[in-house]
Amino acid sequence: MDEPDAHTLEALGLAGVPRDDPLSYPGVWPARSGLLDGDRLLPLDRLVHPERTPVLAVGSNASPAQLRRKMALSGIRAPLPMVRARVTGIAVGVSAHVSRMGYVSASPVHAPCAVRELFVTWLDAEQLAVVDASEGVPLPAGNFRRAWLPDSVVRVELEDGQALPGVYSYVNRRGVLHNGTGAPRSHPGQRALISELLLALPRLRELFGMTPEEFVTRARADAALCEAGTLLFAEEKLVTASGLEAYVRPQQTGSPGTGASLSPPWM
Numbered sequence: 001m002d003e004p005d006a007h008t009l010e011a012l013g014l015a016g017v018p019r020d021d022p023l024s025y026p027g028v029w030p031a032r033s034g035l036l037d038g039d040r041l042l043p044l045d046r047l048v049h050p051e052r053t054p055v056l057a058v059g060s061n062a063s064p065a066q067l068r069r070k071m072a073l074s075g076i077r078a079p080l081p082m083v084r085a086r087v088t089g090i091a092v093g094v095s096a097h098v099s100r101m102g103y104v105s106a107s108p109v110h111a112p113c114a115v116r117e118l119f120v121t122w123l124d125a126e127q128l129a130v131v132d133a134s135e136g137v138p139l140p141a142g143n144f145r146r147a148w149l150p151d152s153v154v155r156v157e158l159e160d161g162q163a164l165p166g167v168y169s170y171v172n173r174r175g176v177l178h179n180g181t182g183a184p185r186s187h188p189g190q191r192a193l194i195s196e197l198l199l200a201l202p203r204l205r206e207l208f209g210m211t212p213e214e215f216v217t218r219a220r221a222d223a224a225l226c227e228a229g230t231l232l233f234a235e236e237k238l239v240t241a242s243g244l245e246a247y248v249r250p251q252q253t254g255s256p257g258t259g260a261s262l263s264p265p266w267m
Helices: 064-073 125-134 190-200 202-208 212-219 223-235
Strands: 034-037 040-042 053-057 080-094 106-123 144-150 155-158 166-172
Touching: 034 064, 053 080, 053 125, 064 080, 064 125, 106 125, 106 166, 190 202, 190 212, 202 212, 202 223, 212 223
Parallel strands: 053 166
Antiparallel strands: 034 040, 034 080, 053 106, 080 106, 080 155, 144 166
């Protein structure tokens, strides 16, 4: 009898998909670097992949199961390196929009003294186009823009001590939520975040219900309701800048000719 495969996402406790269970957002992240190959996370033979694009993940893009789902929906099976890194200069804030996936997602904010363990995903051209589309980058009113963050702004140090010259990240076009003093608030996890927002905002309760479960049920796939929630954040003056807006530049998304054929963004 064959022994169970210890490298499957199921065996590693990484199989949960935030898209299917929004209150689990941002999903479970790996304990170490690995090569996402189908439903397996394999050891990496190197940490730097200069033929690919380095993209910093601060939310569910660091969940192997979420990435696997995004790629599978577009028919992409190529392996995808995920590298754990010590990142200085970035904190994980709260996007100032309600996602049609039923959650309020994470968004990077500039925090010069912050140090976090995050993941760098090294994406080939097709994979980059898929992730760009999932973040709404190709759309004029999409929620995120992909920005190049140079090492003068964000230091990304890999497990072997190598420092990258910079990294891409997805910056929220609508800004981030603040903590009441004007500074960006941190993302405490989905259930805690939604509970706090519902408690503080009567108008949000009118739209989405009294509990995180009701919030998720009402938000999922209801674009108009999600937009109403997003506008409410702005009307309640809860929105501030991430501090990374200056690094967003016009860019081509993905590889030439692929963008229009991709599935609608999750946002």
